Amino acid sequence: MLVRTPAIVLSSHKYGDSARIVKFYTASVGIKSFIAKGAYSKKNRQNSLFIPLNQVELIYDDRQKKSLDFFREAKQIAHYKDLSSSPFKMTIALFIAEMLNLVLQEEEANQSLFAFLSESLLVFDDKEDVFSDFHLWFLLNLTKYLGFYPNIQNGAKYFDLQEGISSHEIPTGSYIAQDDLILFEKLMNLNFLTQTENQFSKSQRNSILNTILKYYEAHIFDFRHPKSLEVLVHVFE
Structure with missing residues (x-):
């Protein structure tokens, strides 16, 4: 079953050559970490999503039941004015x-x-x-x-x-x-x-x-x- 949940980025760390592990606090299941593929690719527009405290919406398959899942989609749902510039x-x-x-x-x-x-x-x-x-x-x-x-x-x-x-x-x-x-x-x-x-x-x-x-x-x-x-x-x- 696909889960759609708001989430807050807590941390993001490099994983392998091109991925990163992103830890979220989600509304649906509390703490949950995901692997973001191709996070360091120049063409990846999701890089800015994983700044700590960013508020996003995640879509993932909860049938995977793994400690580290892959999310299907992530998009920003709250746009800060100057939290990342001040x-x-x-x-x-x-x-x-x-x-x-x-x-x-x-x-x-x-x-x-x-x-x-x-x-x-x-x-x-x-x-x-x-x-x-x-x-x-x-x-x-x-x-x-x-x-x-x-x-x-x-x-x-x-x-x-x-x-x-x-x-x-x-x-x-x-x-x-x-x-x-x-x-x-x-x-x-x-x-x-x-x-x-x-x-x-x-x-x-x-x-x-x-x-x-x-x-x-x-x-x-x-x-x-x-x-x-x-x-x-x-x-x-």
């Missing part, structure tokens, strides 16, 4: 794509997660100026779909990163408090989709990002910091 947005996008590669593993459909990814990226691309907080908001809200969204209570002095809950006593493991907790709570109250001005300074963004990465590390087995982190921090210095 240096700042490109840096954020590559960081987001690497993070998604690290944390998305499920090979099953999750329509609400796919909708969150798709809609968030479109809003991010559409904003001309107010987008510097996007990666922070995105990673925090992604935890809703990964199963460890923070449970924070007003008035608590500490937030236990390992348990994901507020605490009035000093946690035994990794935690945040004082200024770091205030910034984290401020991020939780942020709605990027309706945001009209950036809320954090450069140093605050770095501090919050460090907290978020520690939080992911505490909840995802074998989590490692993305290689693009250094570039992201450097660009926003």
